[in-house]
Amino acid sequence: MSGSILIVSGLPGVGKTTVARELATRATRGAHLDTDQIGEAFILSGLVAPGQEPAAEAERQLALRRRNIAGLARNVAEAGFDVAISDVVLWPELLEQYRAAVGLPLRFVLLTATAETITGRDAARDKHVAEQWAHLREAQEAFRAPGLRLDTTGLSLDETLDAIRARWDDALI
Numbered sequence: 001m002s003g004s005i006l007i008v009s010g011l012p013g014v015g016k017t018t019v020a021r022e023l024a025t026r027a028t029r030g031a032h033l034d035t036d037q038i039g040e041a042f043i044l045s046g047l048v049a050p051g052q053e054p055a056a057e058a059e060r061q062l063a064l065r066r067r068n069i070a071g072l073a074r075n076v077a078e079a080g081f082d083v084a085i086s087d088v089v090l091w092p093e094l095l096e097q098y099r100a101a102v103g104l105p106l107r108f109v110l111l112t113a114t115a116e117t118i119t120g121r122d123a124a125r126d127k128h129v130a131e132q133w134a135h136l137r138e139a140q141e142a143f144r145a146p147g148l149r150l151d152t153t154g155l156s157l158d159e160t161l162d163a164i165r166a167r168w169d170d171a172l173i
Contacts, residue, residue: 007106012122
């Protein structure tokens with residue numbers, strides 16, 4: 001992953017943040033950019049998170065996060081780091097916006113799992129959001145994204161990482 005940029009996507013609760021963070025941790029020089037973490041760490045007052053009201057402001061702030069993440073990812077990758085971004089990218093237009101903003105070769109991995117698997121993973125962590133965002137499953141199923149689509153049902157973290165590494169070239173979009 002030398003100087004690479006990878007987006008790890010999927011429904012909330014599927015494990016994208018864990019996978020992206022671990023890929024970055026195991027790289028020789030790795031960085032992890034999490035959309036939620038960056039939004040909550042940078043906006044200290046006036047934050048309107050996705051799903052909150054007013055919806056137009058939540059969307060505006062989410063777009064701002066993503067533009068900043070794309071620029072930061074490009075800068076960090078150009079400095080020789082492997083960058084793993086965790087974000088919910090389930091729409092062709094959004095993936096294209098990332099690709100245009102990054103301006104470098106981009107890899108994309110869409111993690112999927114059964115609803116039961118996601119519910120179980122979500123229950124085992126501090127932040128419980130899977131049920132709130134379950135309606136996005138339809139968008140995920142309809143999204144025929146380029147890159148790598150990986151069903152992680154029944155896979156451990158290490159098995160998921162091994163599967164991504166084994167199909168690294170398939171993830172290039």
